[in-house]
Amino acid sequence: MLDPDLLRVFVTVADSLSFTRAAERLNRTQAAVSAQIKRLEERVDVQLFRRSTARVELSEHGELLLADARRILALQDAAIARLAGRNALIHLRLAIMEDYGTKHLPQILAELAERFPLARVDVEVGLTSRLLTRLGRSFDVVIAMHPAGTGEGELICRENAVWVASAKRQVEELDPMPLALSNPDCLFRNWASAALDEMQKPWRLAYLSPSFAAVEAIVEQGLAITVMKASLITSRLRQILPPQLPALPSAEIRLHRTAGLASREEVLVDHIAERLRALAGL
Secondary structure, eight states: OOOHHHHHHHHHHHHHTOHHHHHHHHTSOHHHHHHHHHHHHHHHTSOOEEEOSSOEEEOHHHHHHHHHHHHHHHHHHHHHHHHHHTTSOOEEEEEEOHHHHHHTHHHHHHHHHHHOTTOEEEEEEOOHHHHGGGBTTTBSEEEEEEETTOOOSEEEEEEEEEEEEETTOOGGGSSSEEEEEOOTTOHHHHHHHHHHHHHTOOEEEEEEOSOHHHHHHHHHTTSOBEEEEGGGOOTTEEEEOTTTSOOOOEEEEEEEEOTTOOHHHHHHHHHHHHHHHHHTTO
């Protein structure tokens, strides 16, 4: 018998290739995750990972098991979804940062539509500071960004804040350097201005927009530089590395859910959280 809980731990470690990150995602200790992987290896009588001080890799047996483990867990999730009421009327109010809402959420919603045809998901995008104040009142779930090491909620992933410019123009050589940023309560805007001022790098706010898509398009045209999450850089953009521009703090993406959600809504929230972790590459 293959314990689904052990398989879920195995898939999480395989996806992150890190026992530490897997433990964070599963809200367990690293020792507990290691012990569960050892139990699974004893159960199947093969080594599933090759471990070293530098990295964790799937073994050949691990690669073989991974596809089957995903299928087993998918069947289990589907059974839970049916018991939760596949055809029940489900209404979830979701708030999320625009960049994740644009890049990741459409694919996740398409998957939910297939599993829960009658589900209704209301989505609002915006800045973390504004969305979180309305949790419970306007939203059932808020997916928000916080400085690393702060904030409550469930950890989805960690993101590096990076300087980004057009792949076709050296905008950073202009004096003063033009920036495209969001509103004053945007975390990345505050980090950018503070870091440049400390470096004594001349800059000017050339473009202001609360829209991630608008800022991204402006930067792609070579009109300005901005700060964005490293995982969202496209081929039309390039990262500017220190020491040319100063290093920026790290951020965490966390999921906040209101108390008292019905079980059928909780199934949707859990699915969104797991798929965001996978799409973020963690």
